[in-house]
Amino acid sequence: MSEYLLEVKGVHARVEEEGTDILKGVDLVVRPGEMHALMGPNGSGKSTLAKVIAGHPGYEVTGGEILLDGEDILELEPDERSRAGIFLAFQYPAEIPGVSISNFLRTAVNARRSEDEGDIGVLDFQMALNQKLELLRVDKSFAARHVNDGFSGGEKKRNEILQMAMLAPSMAVLDETDSGLDIDALRIVADGVNTLLEADRSMGVLLITHYKRILEYLKPDFVHVMLDGKIAHSGGPELADQLEEMGYDWLHEPEAAPVGQP
Amino acid sequence: MADGIMTRPDTVGDPQILAERRQAAWDEYRSLPMPTRKSEEWRYTDLAHLDPEAFEHIVDAVVAPEPAATDDLPGAVRDVLAGSDSRGGTMIEIDGGVARLELDSAWVEAGVIFAPIALLAEQRPELLERFLFSSDVAPMERKLWALHVAALSGGYVLYVPENTHIDDPVHIIRWLSRAGVMVSTHSLIIVERGAQVTVIDEFMSEDLEGEAKSLNGVEVFGGDGALVNYLALQRFGAGVKHFSMQHANTPRDCTLNSFNVSLGADLARCDVTSHLLGPGSDSEMLALWFGGRGQHFDYHTLQHHAAPHARSDLLFKGALTDRADSVFRGLIRVDEGAQLTDAYQTNRNLLLSPDSEATTLPSLEIAADDVKCSHGATVGQVDEHQLFYLTSRGLTRAQAERLLVFGFFGEVLARMPVDSVRERMTDAIERKIGI
Numbered sequence: 109m110s111e112y113l114l115e116v117k118g119v120h121a122r123v124e125e126e127g128t129d130i131l132k133g134v135d136l137v138v139r140p141g142e143m144h145a146l147m148g149p150n151g152s153g154k155s156t157l158a159k160v161i162a163g164h165p166g167y168e169v170t171g172g173e174i175l176l177d178g179e180d181i182l183e184l185e186p187d188e189r190s191r192a193g194i195f196l197a198f199q200y201p202a203e204i205p206g207v208s209i210s211n212f213l214r215t216a217v218n219a220r221r222s223e224d225e226g227d228i229g230v231l232d233f234q235m236a237l238n239q240k241l242e243l244l245r246v247d248k249s250f251a252a253r254h255v256n257d258g259f260s261g262g263e264k265k266r267n268e269i270l271q272m273a274m275l276a277p278s279m280a281v282l283d284e285t286d287s288g289l290d291i292d293a294l295r296i297v298a299d300g301v302n303t304l305l306e307a308d309r310s311m312g313v314l315l316i317t318h319y320k321r322i323l324e325y326l327k328p329d330f331v332h333v334m335l336d337g338k339i340a341h342s343g344g345p346e347l348a349d350q351l352e353e354m355g356y357d358w359l360h361e362p363e364a365a366p367v368g369q370p
Numbered sequence: 371m372a373d374g375i376m377t378r379p380d381t382v383g384d385p386q387i388l389a390e391r392r393q394a395a396w397d398e399y400r401s402l403p404m405p406t407r408k409s410e411e412w413r414y415t416d417l418a419h420l421d422p423e424a425f426e427h428i429v430d431a432v433v434a435p436e437p438a439a440t441d442d443l444p445g446a447v448r449d450v451l452a453g454s455d456s457r458g459g460t461m462i463e464i465d466g467g468v469a470r471l472e473l474d475s476a477w478v479e480a481g482v483i484f485a486p487i488a489l490l491a492e493q494r495p496e497l498l499e500r501f502l503f504s505s506d507v508a509p510m511e512r513k514l515w516a517l518h519v520a521a522l523s524g525g526y527v528l529y530v531p532e533n534t535h536i537d538d539p540v541h542i543i544r545w546l547s548r549a550g551v552m553v554s555t556h557s558l559i560i561v562e563r564g565a566q567v568t569v570i571d572e573f574m575s576e577d578l579e580g581e582a583k584s585l586n587g588v589e590v591f592g593g594d595g596a597l598v599n600y601l602a603l604q605r606f607g608a609g610v611k612h613f614s615m616q617h618a619n620t621p622r623d624c625t626l627n628s629f630n631v632s633l634g635a636d637l638a639r640c641d642v643t644s645h646l647l648g649p650g651s652d653s654e655m656l657a658l659w660f661g662g663r664g665q666h667f668d669y670h671t672l673q674h675h676a677a678p679h680a681r682s683d684l685l686f687k688g689a690l691t692d693r694a695d696s697v698f699r700g701l702i703r704v705d706e707g708a709q710l711t712d713a714y715q716t717n718r719n720l721l722l723s724p725d726s727e728a729t730t731l732p733s734l735e736i737a738a739d740d741v742k743c744s745h746g747a748t749v750g751q752v753d754e755h756q757l758f759y760l761t762s763r764g765l766t767r768a769q770a771e772r773l774l775v776f777g778f779f780g781e782v783l784a785r786m787p788v789d790s791v792r793e794r795m796t797d798a799i800e801r802k803i804g805i
Contacts, residue, residue: 162762165754190764202759206780207773215773216763254777271763 110178113312114138114161114279119172121160129170130156132337136314138279143305143313145323145348148334149356154316155199157334158283161314162196163189176279191220195277197268199284204255209267210237212255213274220275240273243307244300262293269300279312286322298325320352333359385491387498388522395503395519402513411510414697414729415639415668419611420517425552425583427521438462438469446574447543455790458538458567459484459528464545466523466553477536483529484540487556490527497529501560505589505617508672511641515615518554518585525556525587532593533564539601539788541570549580549609556587559600563593568787570601574634578609584635588616592624594648599627599787605798606634608663614640620680622648629786630657631795632667633802643672646680646708655684658782660775660799661694661726671700673713678738681712687782688719689775690726699731702745706737715745720778722752722771772803 114137121131130153138144148154160167161174163186174182181189204212217236218227228236241248246266256264265285272280282301286294302325305311315328323345331347332339333356340359341347384392404420405412440448447462454460459473461484473484483494491498507515528540546553557571573584584606590598598618606612612635618626632638644653659667673682688696698717719728732745752774760770779799786792 164758166758185767186758186761187764187766187770190762196762198759198762202753202756204756204760204774204777206777206784212760212763212773215765215769219764219766219769254780275763 110175111139112137112175113140113142113177114314115173115175116157116161117173117175119157119160119174120170121156121167122170124166124168130337131160133172134334134337134339136332136339138312138314140278140310140312142330143315143326143328145315145317145326145328145331146334147317147331147348147351148340150318152334153337154334155283158196158199158281158314158316161189161281162186162194187219190275190277193278195272195275195280197265197272197280197282197285199287201256201264201268203257203259205257207255208252209255209270210251213237213251213271216271216275237274240270243303244270244273245296246270261288262290262296265289265293265297266300269297269304273300273304276308277311279314281314281316283316284318285315286317286319294322295325298322301326320348323348335359385488385495387491387495387502388488391503392520392522395516399513399516399520402516405510405513409510411508411670411699415637415666417514420514420583422517422521422552426550427523427552427554437471438464443469444545444547444576446576447545450543450572450574450794453790453794454541455538458536459540461526461542462545463524463526463542463555465547465551466525466555468524468526471526477534480534481531482534482536483527485527487522487525487527487558494529497527497560501589501591502558503587503589505619505643506645507615507617508643511615514585514613515587518556518587518613518615521552521554521585522556523553525558527558527560528567528569530561530565530567532562534562535566536568539568539570539791541572543572543574546573546575546578546582546584546606546610549578549582552583552585554585554587557589559588559590559598561590561592561596561598564595565593566597568599568601570603570788570791572603572605573612574605575607575610577607580609582610584610584612586612586614588614590616590618590626592618592620592626594622594624597625599629601629601786601788601791602631602640603791603795604630604632604634604638604640606638608636610635611637612639614638616640616642618644618653620644620646620648620651620653623650624648625652625654627654627787628656630659630669632657632659632661633798635665636663637666637668639668639670641670641672643674644682646673646675646682647677649677649679651677651680653682654785655682655686656782656785657686658779659688659696660779660802661688661690661696662692662802663694664692665694667694667696669696669698669700671698671715673700673702673715675702675704675708675711675713678707678709678711680708682714683712684715685782685785686717687779688728689722689778690719690728691722693723693725695727695729697729697731698747700733700745702734702736702743704734704736704738704741704743708738709740711738711741711743713741713743717747718778719749720752720775721749722775772800775799775803
């Protein structure tokens with residue numbers, strides 16, 4: 109067993125069939141139970157990193173390694189990475205008309221079960237789902253709705269958190285889960301994440317965000333800043349305050365870096 | 371008549387009206403040229419191979435004296451019976467011959483008639499005189515229609531008297547037993563003023579070693595304010611070529627809905643026509659198909675608005691895999707006097723393999739100036755963003771595709787009026803996707 113839950117080592121990646129790397133050597137480690145916030149301006153590569161960790165087929169990894177529990181996952185398909193414990197909360201969740209959340213989640217839960225275990229019983233599944241709905245204070249009727257079909261921004265993000273609760277990942281990557289949410293929706297989503305963290309204190313979280321706003325509700329242990337495809341700075345929670353005050357520009361000056369490695 | 375006509379025992383013989391119609395149709399069949407692929411209507415389905423001479427025709431009106439025992443029915447038919455909740459009435463046809471016919475006694479007392487066409491000629495000749503083969507069949511469909519009538523193997527009449535509501539569906543199971551035959555069946559549904567009924571015509575066979583032809587004509591006549599849901603479920607095995615011609619005739623304030631499901635056969639050509647003849651009439655036309663192997667599905671639809679203030683809403687969705695191909699050719703025709711028409715036509719196709727192909731040709735012909743009409747058509751592949759989303763939750767690519775196919779059909783299946791049929795068709799699609 110590795111000391112680290114997730115290790116991103118010198119990862120370079122580009123959009124398939126395009127010439128230049130978007131990620132230019134990303135290094136990041138997450139231990140069990142840690143929450144890391146990844147901040148940075150638009151286009152710095154934050155969302156690309158999230159997709160590369162989840163195995164998006166549109167990106168090509170041109171160098172480096174990504175390990176989960178010490179095992180290289182770069183060769184794994186997205187579904188295999190999910191079953192290994194990775195969860196990506198999407199910035200833009202897909203709409204799947206005609207498929208209920210409940211049907212979708214049952215298929216996803218069954219996909220994680222071994223042949224010996226067989227499919228989960230209908231009642232067992234319903235009980236598990238109801239429990240999570242209750243935990244996240246979501247109305248039961250939510251599960252009968254079609255996946256993200258006609259959902260508001262807040263409902264889509266709440267659906268991401270519900271899926272996370274049902275799939276119980278060891279490593280969750282939340283990609284701009286806070287964007288496009290009003291303050292009430294933001295609080296509901298953040299409460300959901302905190303509730304799940306209380307239930308599973310060994311879960312690792314990588315929280316990708318644009319704004320400091322969500323950090324009033326979620327308390328990361330570390331904050332990283334990504335600039336131009338690399339982690340430019342890392343620090344404790346106080347780094348977020350500095351970014352709020354000073355923006356990102358000062359980070360371009362290497363000698364001005366005030367924060368050491370964690 | 372063509373050679374190879376087979377007569378079987380237990381036949382009541384053709385009543386005069388049927389014999390006359392048959393002969394007239396045969397004369398018409400011989401006088402008409404075979405449509406070629408040069409005509410728009412038959413561009414995608416070649417009738418040259420139809421060659422009625424090459425098949426053994428079953429053209430007698432067979433009525434078994436005793437209903438077949440359940441044990442004597444094909445296993446697949448028994449399975450359908452077991453899962454059916456059609457207590458309204460049931461009929462089992464084997465190669466056009468009636469093997470069993472049941473109608474709940476309450477409906478018999480209410481005056482409902484459910485009988486083979488040949489028998490009805492004795493009891494209610496005026497009904498046949500007035501309705502049988504009387505639909506307005508388009509010129510390009512006439513050759514095939516004439517063959518269907520001339521070669522009629524069997525069929526039923528369902529008559530529902532005024533203001534009678536049959537709550538449970540009436541279920542007809544049509545089994546085709548072997549290769550080498552041409553079976554022609556007819557469904558004549560007459561629903562009087564204010565009456566309501568749901569009818570399921572289900573076509574089945576095993577995979578055949580060799581070829582068989584199935585011709586089917588459907589005529590639905592509603593009365594003012596009547597409501598009919600007509601469902602055609604085509605689940606033939608390999609080797610079958612199926613031709614279905616469906617005509618719904620709706621007078622004032624009448625609602626005739628149709629729902630076509632095609633999963634089987636090598637070739638299925640389906641002409642679905644709603645004749646909106648009275649003000650306030652309404653027709654919802656739904657269909658879904660899932661093709662694999664080298665299956666060929668060819669749908670032609672006509673929403674003919676002959677009266678003002680009528681509505682028609684068509685939604686046809688097909689998914690294809692392997693080397694299957696499909697054609698949708700739909701027309702909304704609005705006659706000059708048919709003001710305030712509401713007519714919608716949508717065809718959506720989902721291609722799951724690089725060798726599958728869908729052609730879609732929606733069109734409008736509008737002679738009135740105050741109408742709401744729309745048509746839309748799409749041919750698309752599985753969306754990569756949706757696939758990544760589903761696989762990132764642990765579903766394999768195959769599981770994700772299956773869920774997306776169900777999602778695609780969900781919009782149509784949700785409008786299926788019979789719950790037990792929705793469940794059975796969902797199972798059948800699931801088996802066919804085979805994941």
